[in-house]
Amino acid sequence: MEALRELVEVIRDLYLRGWLPATSGNFSLRMDEDSVFITPSGKHKGKLTERDFALVDLEGNLKDGQKKPSAETLLHLTIYSMVPSAKCVMHVHSPNATVISRLVNDKIPLKGYELLKAFGLDTHEGEVVIPIFENSQDMPFLARKLKDYLFEHPDTVGFLLKSHGVYIWGEQVSQALMRLEALEFLFECELKLAIISGK
Numbered sequence: 001m002e003a004l005r006e007l008v009e010v011i012r013d014l015y016l017r018g019w020l021p022a023t024s025g026n027f028s029l030r031m032d033e034d035s036v037f038i039t040p041s042g043k044h045k046g047k048l049t050e051r052d053f054a055l056v057d058l059e060g061n062l063k064d065g066q067k068k069p070s071a072e073t074l075l076h077l078t079i080y081s082m083v084p085s086a087k088c089v090m091h092v093h094s095p096n097a098t099v100i101s102r103l104v105n106d107k108i109p110l111k112g113y114e115l116l117k118a119f120g121l122d123t124h125e126g127e128v129v130i131p132i133f134e135n136s137q138d139m140p141f142l143a144r145k146l147k148d149y150l151f152e153h154p155d156t157v158g159f160l161l162k163s164h165g166v167y168i169w170g171e172q173v174s175q176a177l178m179r180l181e182a183l184e185f186l187f188e189c190e191l192k193l194a195i196i197s198g199k
C-alpha cells in the first residue's frame with residue numbers, strides 16, 4: 001500500500017535525524033472509518049517494515065494478527081476521533097521538542113514566523129498555539145485530557161508531552177511530515193531566542 005510504504009520511508013528518515021532514539025516514537029495511518037495501521041510497541045523504529053504494523057479498530061482492538069500495537073495507541077485514536085480530517089499521526093522524541101517542553105509551562109504560542117504557513121495560515125501574522133500536557137503513563141487519563149482540549153480547541157495542530165516529545169497530524173503522510181519539520185524548526189528558533197535573550 002502506497003501510503004504505508006511512504007510512511008515507512010519517512011520513519012527511517014526521522015530515525016536517521018535522531019528524532020526516534022532507543023525505540024521511541026510511534027506512527028499511524030487511518031485507512032478507513034474504523035481501521036488504523038499503527039507501529040508496534042517497543043520495536044526499533046529505524047528498522048520497521050510495512051509488515052510490522054498492527055491493524056486496530058477505533059477502540060484499539062486488534063483487527064488481525066498477534067502484533068502488539070504502540071503503548072500510546074489511545075492517543076492516536078483520540079486524535080482520529082476528534083479530528084476527522086487527520087489521516088496520519090506522528091509522535092517523535094526530537095531534541096528541540098523535548099527540551100522546550102521542559103522549559104515552558106502549559107503552552108507555546110508561535111507568532112510572526114513565515115513557516116506558520118505550514119499549518120494552513122495565509123500569512124506570518126497569525127498564531128499557532130502548541131499545548132503542553134504533563135507526561136503520564138496512564139493513557140486513558142492522558143487521552144481524556146487530550147479529548148477535552150481538542151473539544152475546546154478544534155484548530156489544534158499538535159501537542160507536546162512534558163519531557164517526552166511531540167505529536168502532530170496531517171491529512172496525509174506528507175502534510176504530517178511537513179508540519180513536524182516546521183514545528184521542530186520553530187521550537188529550535190524559540191530555544192535560540194531564549195538563549196540570546198537570557199530568558
Ligand SMILES: CSC[C@@H](O)[C@@H](O)C(=O)COP(=O)(O)O
Pocket residue numbers: 022023024025026039040041042043069070071072091
Ligand atoms: C523507549 S521509551 C518511549 C516510549 O515509552 C514511548 O514514549 C514511545 O514513544 C514509544 O512507545 P511504543 O510503545 O514503542 O509506541
Ligand SMILES: [Zn+2]
Pocket residue numbers: 024025026091092093164165
Ligand atoms: Zn513517546
